Amino acid sequence: MPVTDITTDAENLTMTVIADFAAPVERVWTAYADPRQLERFWGPPGWPATFTTWDHTVGGRAIYHMTSPQGEKSSGAWEFLTIEAPHRFEVLDSFVDADGNPLDGFPAMRMAFGFEASGSGGDSTRMTTTTYFTSVEALEQVTAMGMMEGTRMAMSQIDAVLQDLREYAQGKGTVVEFLDDTHVKITRLVDGPRELVWRAHHEPDLIKQWMLGPDGWEMMECTVSATVGDSYRTSWAPTGDTKGEPFGFEGEVLLVDAPFRAVTTERMQGLPTQTLNDLNLYEEDGATLVTVLIEYPDKETRDMILATGMADGMEESFKRLEREVLRGARS
Structure with missing residues (x-):
């Protein structure tokens, strides 16, 4: 499983995910920069993601929804704050309604994704994702919603994306x-x-x-x-x-x-x-x-x-x- 560590820090209001991939930085970056590849692993099993809007530019937005086995939809949106291919990007991640408007009572989170080569041959990558919350209550809210386990389960699907299917x-x-x-x-x-x-x-x-x-x-x-x-x-x-x-x-x-x-x-x-x-x-x-x-x-x-x-x-x-x-x- 790619995720090797998930930690929360209530003092600094962060959640940090570390994942290791047997693929070069450029290949992992592409999986996050292509919505068709990203939606194959962004949602956890049973809640696959569909990206309906994708403007991969600073200031642009991506809107997606995840669909449960019963047909229920949970929607989210990214606003791209920083894009430094192929090593780093940041987004403001929000819970939204079907029209892309932020939902009351749900926190918005800044997420920073970093990619760096690991190992000696440059054919493996370590990704560090840090999510910044605005309050302890917001951190506790998404933790109670299962974000940590959902992240592990979602990331377990990425190996099938990074390799040729056959x-x-x-x-x-x-x-x-x-x-x-x-x-x-x-x-x-x-x-x-x-x-x-x-x-x-x-x-x-x-x-x-x-x-x-x-x-x-x-x-x-x-x-x-x-x-x-x-x-x-x-x-x-x-x-x-x-x-x-x-x-x-x-x-x-x-x-x-x-x-x-x-x-x-x-x-x-x-x-x-x-x-x-x-x-x-x-x-x-x-x-x-x-x-x-x-x-x-x-x-x-x-x-x-x-x-x-x-x-x-x-x-x-x-x-x-x-x-x-x-x-x-x-x-």
């Missing part, structure tokens, strides 16, 4: 990352365009070709939707000599931003316990990084579900997706 993820298979007791991030690079990967997740005829888990299972039911408020239902049964009991899932669609993001609830048919599944697709150079952020009701449920071999089943399905759906579309 270099970062190809050949790693299905990767499971524990974010905390109730959140798990699952990633898999698939060799195909985002539009087709999206269709493969939302069109029954395509879903039935690949979303089968280990060999020996057949999808018996597939009712899906990409409309907020609709329900879906899928079920599987063993075939031939495969042992096991039929099972299925159902849930509701909470958010759709095709072909980038879809959020659904999920529960096993007949059981009340449900998870929140946040699917995100990012394409680069003809490959798509599939990211699923899963929120469990508690640690025990998380461990129980993962112990079923869910990740192994997903890997077999992803292999089938590439073999049966994506390659077939290109032939």
Whole structure:
């Protein structure tokens, strides 16, 4: 994880974040100077950022919002105070409404970002970010809002931005990352365009070709939707000599931003316990990084579900997706 230290200083009214990256200063600077790259890691998992205004000049403004899995939006704005590429910039960071106006009762903070080469070869960077508050109350307010943990979780996404996507993820298979007791991030690079990967997740005829888990299972039911408020239902049964009991899932669609993001609830048919599944697709150079952020009701449920071999089943399905759906579309 890039963040190596976060400290607060109530006497000097500051919060300081130190992060180390295995990339040159110029590359890290570009990630912060390009809104399309910045929005891939500025919001923590489950709250991705979208920059709608970007005037990267002294006195210019950037306006962004972060969207929760339920579709709630939290907006912010930067006013660029200093830009000294590629080593330093400062912004005045404010909480704003949908029109970009400052929100009453929320503090504005001056944030100074500094980038310096570290190591002997110039191929690594240390970033120091210092946030200056106007009062102890303002510092305590954003700390209580989860700024420290949110920063750690957001910065954990930057490695995928700094590297070429294939270099970062190809050949790693299905990767499971524990974010905390109730959140798990699952990633898999698939060799195909985002539009087709999206269709493969939302069109029954395509879903039935690949979303089968280990060999020996057949999808018996597939009712899906990409409309907020609709329900879906899928079920599987063993075939031939495969042992096991039929099972299925159902849930509701909470958010759709095709072909980038879809959020659904999920529960096993007949059981009340449900998870929140946040699917995100990012394409680069003809490959798509599939990211699923899963929120469990508690640690025990998380461990129980993962112990079923869910990740192994997903890997077999992803292999089938590439073999049966994506390659077939290109032939």
